[in-house]
Amino acid sequence: MSEQNPIPSFHVDRVHDTDNELITRVLDLQAEVAGVVRMREWVRDALAVREGDTALDIGSGTGSEVLALARLVGGTGRAVGVDPNPAMLALARERAREFTEAPVDFIEGSAYALPLPDADIDVIRCERVYQHLDDPAQATAEIARVLRPGGRVALIDSDWSTAITHPGDPELIERLHQQMQSASPNRTSGRRLRGLLHSAGLVIDDIGSEALVWEPESIMPMYTAGTERVVAAGLLTEAQREQLLGEMSRGIERGDYHFSVTMFAVVAHKP
Numbered sequence: 084m085s086e087q088n089p090i091p092s093f094h095v096d097r098v099h100d101t102d103n104e105l106i107t108r109v110l111d112l113q114a115e116v117a118g119v120v121r122m123r124e125w126v127r128d129a130l131a132v133r134e135g136d137t138a139l140d141i142g143s144g145t146g147s148e149v150l151a152l153a154r155l156v157g158g159t160g161r162a163v164g165v166d167p168n169p170a171m172l173a174l175a176r177e178r179a180r181e182f183t184e185a186p187v188d189f190i191e192g193s194a195y196a197l198p199l200p201d202a203d204i205d206v207i208r209c210e211r212v213y214q215h216l217d218d219p220a221q222a223t224a225e226i227a228r229v230l231r232p233g234g235r236v237a238l239i240d241s242d243w244s245t246a247i248t249h250p251g252d253p254e255l256i257e258r259l260h261q262q263m264q265s266a267s268p269n270r271t272s273g274r275r276l277r278g279l280l281h282s283a284g285l286v287i288d289d290i291g292s293e294a295l296v297w298e299p300e301s302i303m304p305m306y307t308a309g310t311e312r313v314v315a316a317g318l319l320t321e322a323q324r325e326q327l328l329g330e331m332s333r334g335i336e337r338g339d340y341h342f343s344v345t346m347f348a349v350v351a352h353k354p
C-alpha cells in the first residue's frame with residue numbers, strides 16, 4: 084500500500100497494489116456486523132436458492148457467501164465466486180479447501196466480462212461491489228447475459244450519502260465523508276441498483292435495506308487514515324483534524340457515538 088493512499092482500494096485497477104491483509108481484516112469484521120448478517124440472510128431467502136442450482140457471487144472477496152450458497156445448492160448444484168483480485172481468490176480457495184458439501188469454484192475475472200457462458204446461472208448475488216465499478220451498466224448487462232430465463236439476482240450496495248458520523252462538527256464531518264469516498268467511482272450506488280436492473284431488462288421483485296453500523300475498533304483506523312488525506316488535500320487543517328478525532332474519541336469514551344452507512348438490496352429475475 085503506498086504512503087499517498089493509505090486507504091485500501093477495492094478498485095479493479097488496484098488489485099495488485101492494495102493492502103490485502105487489511106482488506107481481509109475489514110471484510111471479516113464486516114461479515115460479523117449484525118446488519119450485514121441480516122441482509123445476507125434476507126437476500127438468500129429472497130433469492131430462493133434451491134438444491135441443484137448453479138449460484139454465482141460476483142466480487143466474492145473472502146468467499147464466505149460462496150460457501151453459504153454452496154450449502155444451499157448441495158452436491159447436485161455448483162457455487163462459483165468471481166473476483167479480479169488473485170490474493171482474495173487464493174484466500175477464498177484456502178478457506179474452501181476442506182469444504183465438501185458442494186462443488187465450489189473461484190474464478191479470476193471481472194464483472195465487466197464474466198468468464199461464464201450465456202444463460203448458465205440460476206442465482207446471482209453481488210454485494211458491495213458496484214460502488215467500485217466505473218461501468219455498472221456493463222456489469223448489469225453481463226448479469227443479464229449469464230442468467231438463465233427465470234434466474235434470480237440480488238445486487239447489494241451502500242449509498243454513501245447516507246453515511247453518519249457522530250459526534251463531531253457537522254461541516255468537518257462532511258468534508259471527511261467527501262474525501263474518504265472520493266476514491267469510489269460510484270458512491271451513490273445504492274440508489275441506482277433498481278434502475279440498472281430495470282434497464283438491463285430484468286424484472287424487480289423486492290427491495291430491502293439494512294445499515295452497516297461500525298464499532299470504533301473497525302472504523303477509527305479508517306478515520307485516522309482518512310483525516311490524514313483530508314489534511315493533505317487541504318480540506319482540513321491539522322488543528323481541525325485533531326479537533327474532529329478528539330470529538331469522536333471523547334464520544335466513544337462516554338458511549339455516545341454512531342458510525343454507519345445504509346445498504347440497499349434489490350432482487351430481480353430474468354423474464
Ligand SMILES: C[S@@+](CC[C@H](N)C(=O)[O-])C[C@H]1O[C@@H](n2cnc3c(N)ncnc32)[C@H](O)[C@@H]1O
Nearest residue numbers: 093095142143144166167168193194210211212
Ligand atoms: C468491498 S469488497 C466486497 C466483497 C464481498 N462481496 C463481501 O461483501 O464481503 C469488493 C470486492 O469487489 C471486487 N471487485 C472490484 N472490482 C471488481 C470487478 N470489476 N469485478 C468483480 N469484482 C470486483 C474486489 O476485488 C473485492 O473482492
